[in-house]
Amino acid sequence: MALEAIRYKNGNLEVLDQLLLPDETKYIQVKGTKDGWNVIKKMQVRGAPAIGIVGILSLAVELHCKFFNSLDELGEYVTEQLTYLVTARPTAVNMADFRDKLCVQLSEWSNEANSTVNGVTQKMLAEIESQLEYDINTNKTMARYGADHIIKHYKGKSVKVLTHCNTGSLATAGFGTALGVVRELYSRGCLLHCYCTETRPYNQGSRLTAYELVHDKIPATLICDSMAAVLMKDKAITAVVVGADCVVANGDTANKVGTYQLAIISHYHSVPFYVVAPSTSIDLDRDTGAEIVIEERPPDEMTTLKGISIAAKGISVWNPAFDITPASLITGGIVTEFGVFKPDELKDRLTTTLQKKSEQQ
Ligand SMILES: CSC[C@@H](O)[C@@H](O)C(=O)COP(=O)(O)O
Secondary structure (H helix, E strand, C coil): CCCCCEEEECCEEEEECCCCCCCCCCEEEECCHHHHHHHHHCCCCCCHHHHHHHHHHHHHHHHHHCCCCCHHHHHHHHHHHHHHHHCCCCCCCHHHHHHHHHHHHHHHHHHCCCCCHHHHHHHHHHHHHCHHHHHHHHHHHHHHHHHHHHHHHCCCCCEEEEECCCCCCCCCCCCCCHHHHHHHHHHCCCEEEEEEECCCCCCHHHHHHHHHHHHCCCCEEEECHHHHHHHHHHCCCCEEEECCCEEECCCCEEEECCHHHHHHHHHHCCCCEEEECCHHHEECCCCCHHHCCCCECCCHHHHEECCEECCCCCCCCCCECEEEECHHHCCCEEEECCEEECHHHHHHHHHHHHHHHHHHC
């Protein structure tokens, strides 16, 4: 059975508490945007696409039962709640992308002749609720593009990949971004081995990615983050595949802290480095990575493990949750649902594709 991080039906939303994994499988009910904000902030749900989807679904929960007197009141409430949800975690761009797109749609629907509060609410709900399926389909398309590219350009049928953080079913609506590529390689019989990093300080690799790999019976090995260089030296890694919290116009990419050092050592060892990111994680309005806000997390996420202190008391701590990998180190390419692009062609190719798509609608 596929892992399900997000369960939603008719205004009922539950998320798998990822802080308890891999030991315990427990779902939390999300009763509205306040709960949505809290589960995102506490990282009970995490991963850029999952953050965005849980955020908007928490609004859908409210839209199912709330009453609005006018279109203005509906518009004001929706805009306010979406903006509030963006503040839970600042680096992952997906929630902000949903806010921007939904606000534009809301105002278009409201301005249509004969629009009603109920009619616009139903359209909004349909749009939000379609995102679960849309994200899974997007992930499967990226997985095919990514696997094709790796097989075509590198070692054909005996691929060994290294991945970082968790980018799988738990970080998305299902299947995953970078881990989706790993799943696709495995299902084609082309994956010899997947290595996953522990991903300190919050261990998304050892707790979540390892859990998904074991669940799917994919041949895999866990390494500490500090072992990545020697892994590349000794184990003939074919490619590194990672996800993204935000890719900007020049291809600079924010992802889980530690990604940047992996990109540097990949470059040193001539291992192609891929970022797998849906267009909802790409922000073409920002030119370079310098414009990305990096979230800093509380010190105890680094100094304690399940409440037990693992660092000298009194030491000061710097805990950035993400780092920026410069476009020049993304040597394999940026895998999107529209194809695999070199960082320097991302902006033009994506702009053209999105323009064509909107003309066809
Ligand atoms: C498909 S998930 C891509 C990224 O969101 C992922 O690599 C990552 O950095 C997650 O960070 P997290 O802090 O666990 O939300």
